[in-house]
Amino acid sequence: MPQDPFPHIQNVKFLVGARGDGQLPSTGYPEIAIAGRSNVGKSSLLRHLVNQRSLVRVSRTPGRTREINYFLLESKDLPLLYLVDLPGYGYASVPMSLKEDWGDFVSRYLENRRTLCAMLLLVDARREITDIETQFAAWMTGRGVRVQVIVTKIDKVPKTQWGQVEAQVRSAFGPDVPKCIFYSTLKGIGSEDVWRKIKSAVSTAPTVS
Template structure:
């Protein structure tokens, strides 16, 4: 089966909002705590080994990385890899810069169609994960949570992790969150949840052409 994400390639890196590319194409952002498996998941979704670079020092990547999706001469949209968050050894000045960059990007980027929030299935919805949701909330756009590394849980533990995450997301819905909130189990090692994640992400990048696939995965 062919996927749009398999046509992803590196596009640009930015460290300030003023440097964001001047494109009107749809964007899908990936966010998550450092060491939540974000880079690994992006590489698997795009069927590449080193598209997204996983730093040997988690939390040190300070930039927003853009990957174009579709033909090189006329991309359909972009995947946006946001800086990982949550490592205490990062200098306070760097933390403040990242927080401002992330919050402003999430709240003001008109091209952004949805946020993929990566959370370790063993520790979902930490305080920092909740802060990301709250930063994104004013946009009214959807969030799809990938509960990564679910291969490290038993089947019963996986079911419980997903149930508890959905219950927590229900709290945001009840509080008036306007965007769609969804979650799934995901394992890069065992390739669990790959088709479901593809369907959601590609429906955000090319909504007019992927309606059927999105409906098929929404159950």
């Protein structure tokens, strides 16, 4: 029988909303980061993945998530790991000075974080993929970080157009990025595939002390 992709989660808890390098955890656990444009559905995906509606507050205001938010996940069949919710990019309503500060902080995190073993890059099924997203994926892949593109809100697109969406994603990101995963928190689509990717990334992550 195929192995159950879902981890047997014992506990998930919010650890810290880091606003600077000194607030980042130093425990050495593997980290799975979640990135994407503002309002792409990062927080919704996170709480759907761990089946805890109250885990994170889902904001109706793009750019509301201003920290690098760490969630510690404990399960019976995975090592301790962090799910890391990154600030959304493209938050037009946020003052420019804060944009620059968050950008520098997040850039340092992405460039220097040795425990970062995979990136879940979320794109909206209804929107065109931008150069920011493709360049970001190429940069992370070049650094040796696994990038998995997740197409959110796929339930908003007629199923007859899913093939077209997949082709557009493949064309935009190229062959270095694995096949995209369609995701819908409303329809329960995609969580099994995402957990398979997370398990694979964590199982091969180097130990950092």
